[in-house]
Amino acid sequence: MSNPLVVIYSGGMDSFTLLHEAxxxxxxxxxxxxHYGQRHARELHCAEAVCLSLGVPHQVADIRAITPLLxxxxxxxxxxxxxxxxxxxxxxxxxxxxxxxxxxxLAIGHAVTLKADAVWYGAHGGDHAIYPDCRPxxxxxxxxxxxxxxxxxxxxxxxYLHLSKQQILAKGLAMGLDYQHTWTCYNGRDKxxxxxxxxxxxxxxxxxxxxxxxxxxxxxx
Amino acid sequence: MSNPLVVIYSGGMDSFTLLHEAxxxxxxxxxxxxHYGQRHARELHCAEAVCLSLGVPHQVADIRAITPLLxxxxxxxxxxxxxxxxxxxxxxxxxxxxxxxxxxxLAIGHAVTLKADAVWYGAHGGDHAIYPDCRPxxxxxxxxxxxxxxxxxxxxxxxYLHLSKQQILAKGLAMGLDYQHTWTCYNGRDKxxxxxxxxxxxxxxxxxxxxxxxxxxxxxx
Numbered sequence: 001m002s003n004p005l006v007v008i009y010s011g012g013m014d015s016f017t018l019l020h021e022a023x024x025x026x027x028x029x030x031x032x033x034x035h036y037g038q039r040h041a042r043e044l045h046c047a048e049a050v051c052l053s054l055g056v057p058h059q060v061a062d063i064r065a066i067t068p069l070l071x072x073x074x075x076x077x078x079x080x081x082x083x084x085x086x087x088x089x090x091x092x093x094x095x096x097x098x099x100x101x102x103x104x105x106l107a108i109g110h111a112v113t114l115k116a117d118a119v120w121y122g123a124h125g126g127d128h129a130i131y132p133d134c135r136p137x138x139x140x141x142x143x144x145x146x147x148x149x150x151x152x153x154x155x156x157x158x159x160y161l162h163l164s165k166q167q168i169l170a171k172g173l174a175m176g177l178d179y180q181h182t183w184t185c186y187n188g189r190d191k192x193x194x195x196x197x198x199x200x201x202x203x204x205x206x207x208x209x210x211x212x213x214x215x216x217x218x219x220x221x
Numbered sequence: 222m223s224n225p226l227v228v229i230y231s232g233g234m235d236s237f238t239l240l241h242e243a244x245x246x247x248x249x250x251x252x253x254x255x256h257y258g259q260r261h262a263r264e265l266h267c268a269e270a271v272c273l274s275l276g277v278p279h280q281v282a283d284i285r286a287i288t289p290l291l292x293x294x295x296x297x298x299x300x301x302x303x304x305x306x307x308x309x310x311x312x313x314x315x316x317x318x319x320x321x322x323x324x325x326x327l328a329i330g331h332a333v334t335l336k337a338d339a340v341w342y343g344a345h346g347g348d349h350a351i352y353p354d355c356r357p358x359x360x361x362x363x364x365x366x367x368x369x370x371x372x373x374x375x376x377x378x379x380x381y382l383h384l385s386k387q388q389i390l391a392k393g394l395a396m397g398l399d400y401q402h403t404w405t406c407y408n409g410r411d412k413x414x415x416x417x418x419x420x421x422x423x424x425x426x427x428x429x430x431x432x433x434x435x436x437x438x439x440x441x442x
Contacts, residue, residue: 069331098330105326109319145362
């Protein structure tokens with residue numbers, strides 16, 4: 001029997017696609033989500049519902065206690081949520097200090113506990129400009145340290161590292177995935193706002209594929 | 222003015238010495254301790270008292286919520302505390318999966334928030350045999366990933382990496398430090414037990430220096 005695999009699953013569209021891709025490997029998959037003090041828990045609720053329906057073991061790690069250590073990001077409530085595209089200057093406000101190293105470290109520890117030998121996460125090409133901890137150099141260095149940090153090495157892999165959000169969506173659509181079971185908007189209202197940077201990127205990906213997004217929006221700019 | 226420095230300070234004798242060595246650099250020092258579900262909080266209380274008396278800013282990060290992710294260690298309560306020397310087979314039971322990567326990741330994020338450019342931690346030569354995340358290869362790999370994970374690089378340094386516990390103690394004694402303000406025993410009773418592996422190593426270091434340990438012991442084997 002092949003070794004288990006841990007997938008960091010936020011509930012957003014990239015990790016939703018990644019989770020399904022992991023299941024296609026035939027390996028036992030464990031999904032791991034983090035509640036780190038995001039402005040809202042809608043993505044996490046999506047993640048729970050999806051894992052329940054897929055029968056995938058899922059753990060939501062509540063790490064809000066660490067928020068005081070990692071200040072200064074719009075995603076944890078200190079600053080206003082940026083609007084407009086990823087090229088907007090305020091996108092840097094969504095950088096949580098060292099976020100992915102923290103989340104990956106916990107996921108690697110969880111992998112050791114589960115005797116899994118790899119952690120997958122959904123960093124992709126569109127994140128490189130803004131997020132240092134989604135870049136190829138970071139993923140390679142994280143993989144290197146993860147292989148020497150414990151008795152049993154754990155690989156850190158970002159299978160979508162060189163894909164755009166639209167290319168990831170195309171993969172998911174080809175797998176027949178239904179993206180109404182995902183959440184992307186930085187705001188947590190009934191409908192996606194359609195204005196924040198995350199909605200902007202998501203809508204661009206759907207438009208690029210010529211498919212309409214199944215989620216309801218307040219407006220689409 | 223030189224950049225601040227974050228010191229991971231458990232309250233034990235190695236990081237107590239390291240904290241004082243950091244202060245001697247003249248750089249602003251921030252101490253960071255973790256409550257990760259240790260069996261007792263005596264070391265943390267030592268850390269608080271020492272930082273208060275030194276006037277060092279000190280944060281205790283309560284990360285007990287992550288304990289369910291990192292199972293399988295005697296230090297977080299699943300297994301019996303090992304006795305005897307570090308060579309004992311049950312010492313592997315004190316390995317918390319991926320502990321130092323988790324703690325260092327949080328410390329690095331904290332450093333970014335504080336605009337500090339280095340994190341120091343007290344890994345030493347005596348830990349190499351048992352703890353993969355105290356070995357030179359791990360420290361070098363952690364340093365490498367930390368330099369690319371954020372906009373501002375943070376160095377990860379273990380100044381005592383090639384020293385024994387006795388050599389660290391010798392440095393501290395030369396600085397005139399009083400080790401009654403530290404705690405080492407795996408148990409959290411009024412007096413140190415004198416039997417657990419941690420007491421064993423501590424007592425060996427003091428004996429090696431020909432100095433008596435100022436802490437009271439239940440017994441010294």
